[in-house]
Amino acid sequence: MDALNLPAPQGKPRIVVIGGGFGGLNFVHALDTRHYQVVLLDQYNYHTFAPLLYQVATAGLDAPDICGALRKSFRSKKDFHFRMLRVRGIDDGAQEVLTEAGSIHYDQLVLATGTRANFFGNDKLAAHALPLKTVPQARQLRHHLFQTLERADLTDDPAERSSLMTFVIVGGGPSGVELAGALSELRRHVLQRDYPDTDTDHLRFILVEGGDQLLAQFSDKSSDDALRNLEEMNIELWFGKLIADYDGRTATFKDGSTLHTHTVIWGAGVTGEVIEGLSDKSAEKGHYLIDDHMRVREYQNVYAIGDVAYLTSDKWLQGHPGVAQVAIQMGQRLAKNFNALAKNKETQPFEYFDKGNLAIIGRNRAVADLPGGIHLNGFPAWFIWAVVHIFYLIGFRNRLFTFLSWVGNYITYNRSVRLVIEPTLEEELREAHTPATP
Ligand SMILES: Cc1cc2nc3c(=O)[nH]c(=O)nc-3n(C[C@H](O)[C@H](O)[C@H](O)COP(=O)(O)OP(=O)(O)OC[C@H]3O[C@@H](n4cnc5c(N)ncnc54)[C@H](O)[C@@H]3O)c2cc1C
Structure with a gap:
């Protein structure tokens, strides 16, 4: 056993992935673990379907409806290991990821840490x-x-x-x-x-x-x-x-x-979740600078995908958009490249296939920009939005329950999760001032 109870990689290269969001999840799914050991680290033990967060915030859905347990997603994947940890730093000389529970050696490192809110120093x-x-x-x-x-x-x-x-x-x-x-x-x-x-x-x-x-x-x-x-x-x-x-x-x-x-x-505003420890030249304005093979500048064995990465191309002069499809496609392309390398085949550069933009505004109200310059508004856009979002939710339970919750809400306008269950400020204050019983 290695650090943090991890099994030794048995001669295979170990790929450590930080972040089980859209990028990390799709990378691990597409990676052929006959050739690599994969260790996924995330501060949470679930994947979050962020496009539906606003539904949780406004009592349309409950949190488990939009989350998928990471261990369950990969339980049939061989030589896959998950650890619930927040990564605090990287030691690029020793090729180690640093956490409060110990450090983990990597042969290849994939950074898929997404973004956090940016308050511009205020x-x-x-x-x-x-x-x-x-x-x-x-x-x-x-x-x-x-x-x-x-x-x-x-x-x-x-x-x-x-x-x-x-x-x-x-x-x-x-x-x-x-x-x-x-x-x-x-x-x-x-x-x-x-x-x-x-x-x-x-x-x-x-x-x-x-x-x-x-x-x-x-x-x-x-x-x-x-x-x-x-x-x-x-x-x-x-x-x-x-x-x-x-x-x-x-x-x-x-x-x-x-x-x-x-x-x-x-x-x-958001900024990338850049982790301390890599060369100063590897990141700019809160994002890792990557080439079209998603390699982080200055490194041969460190990659970044999704929202935390910054990649320009002829079509995307200001960088690729911070959307789930970019992260998914980057994760899949990078895994395919690793699989190709293991078989001495050629790798391919990342090319984004833009499937368009969707935004929901309300019941039967949405907008959609689809490939080919097609623009939809109202019910057709709303219907496409609903189908796409249900389809991309991970896990059968999520899809079924979320679909049923939606249909229920649609018919009854009832929002069941509007209860204030966490203690109120008054309760917290009262408890703080209540002397302990002897
Ligand atoms: C409210 C909201 C609505 C959105 N709506 C849409 C939409 O409708 N359509 C669309 O395409 N996109 C939408 N997005 C954007 C989309 O969610 C992101 O583009 C996508 O999540 C990026 O994927 P990612 O894998 O790069 O990062 P994420 O999905 O953010 O995943 C990052 C993961 O890294 C983990 N992590 C971060 N730092 C550490 C650390 N130090 N140690 C351990 N783990 C760490 C996090 O816990 C997280 O699980 C929305 C985003 C938000 C916030």
């Missing part, structure tokens, strides 16, 4: 704004949302109530648009009935975008359709506004204006 914003990148964050957001509404129902101070009932979403990309749409539907179909003593018409959802359009990576048609849909759904859209600060109660914008709100949801 600690106050980081402390008070709510990001939506992980399952714990989605649950925290849902908890905050319903607790804030409960508090609004308790207060008779109009200013406090207005602040509690104002929700700001920062960033007009796909996550901001999808979340704004879902919040509007929640207001219309659930909150109006659940909170009869609160005037839910006064609930404000404000989408703040620094640029002058929504869904900037989509076609102009999709961008315009998204705008029209959100306006119809009573989402306030503020363009050309940049948030400068937020202390948990007051948001201050770069133009000096302020807004009182108990909620700022952060969807404006």
Whole structure:
């Protein structure tokens, strides 16, 4: 046995993969482990289907519906080993990955660590704004949302109530648009009935975008359709506004204006999860610089795939988009190249096949830019979105249960997971001040 209870690789090269997201998962699936030992490390023991995080945040789905257990995904894969660990560093000289539980030797290293929210060094914003990148964050957001509404129902101070009932979403990309749409539907179909003593018409959802359009990576048609849909759904859209600060109660914008709100949801910026220890020349602006074989600059045996990697091409002069398909295709191409190398065959450069863009805005409301310049809006786009997302969910249980939850919600408008189960602030304070019984 090697460190961390890992079996020795028995003469095969050991590939260590950090990150079981879209990139890491697809890499491991496609790798031929007759030729390699593969060790997958992730801080969580599940894969997160991020495109549905907003559904968890707005009580449409429960967390297990969008997660797949990593060990279960690979239980029939030979010489596959999973360890639930957060990687703290890399020692490139010794070829070791460093964790709090010990270090692991690698022959080849694959970095598939994705991104995290970027608050551009603003600690106050980081402390008070709510990001939506992980399952714990989605649950925290849902908890905050319903607790804030409960508090609004308790207060008779109009200013406090207005602040509690104002929700700001920062960033007009796909996550901001999808979340704004879902919040509007929640207001219309659930909150109006659940909170009869609160005037839910006064609930404000404000989408703040620094640029002058929504869904900037989509076609102009999709961008315009998204705008029209959100306006119809009573989402306030503020363009050309940049948030400068937020202390948990007051948001201050770069133009000096302020807004009182108990909620700022952060969807404006991300940075790659770059791990300490590789050469300074290997990463720039929070991303690993890779060549078309996904090799990290300065290294022959270190690769990066997915959101954490930066690769330009003739078609993608500003780098490839940070979407699941890029990560999936990079993971698959890299595994095929390793399989080819093991058989002394030629490797192929990465070439992205763009399957288009989809964003859901609400019930029967979505936009789709498909290959061949085809643009869809409304029910057809919504239907394609639903089929694609169910198809890509991993695991039969997820697909079946998520599908049933959706159909149930679609027919009844009922959102079953809107309970505030975590302790309230008041309960936490009370428990902290209750003397222990002798
Ligand atoms: C709210 C939201 C909505 C989205 N919607 C869409 C959409 O509709 N369509 C689309 O195509 N894309 C969407 N995306 C983007 C898509 O999720 C990403 O492009 C994709 O997840 C990238 O895959 P990845 O493998 O690079 O990283 P990820 O899927 O983020 O996986 C990274 C993994 O690395 C692990 N990790 C990170 N650091 C460490 C460490 N130090 N030690 C151990 N483990 C570590 C993480 O736990 C995680 O499991 C969305 C993203 C978000 C956040």
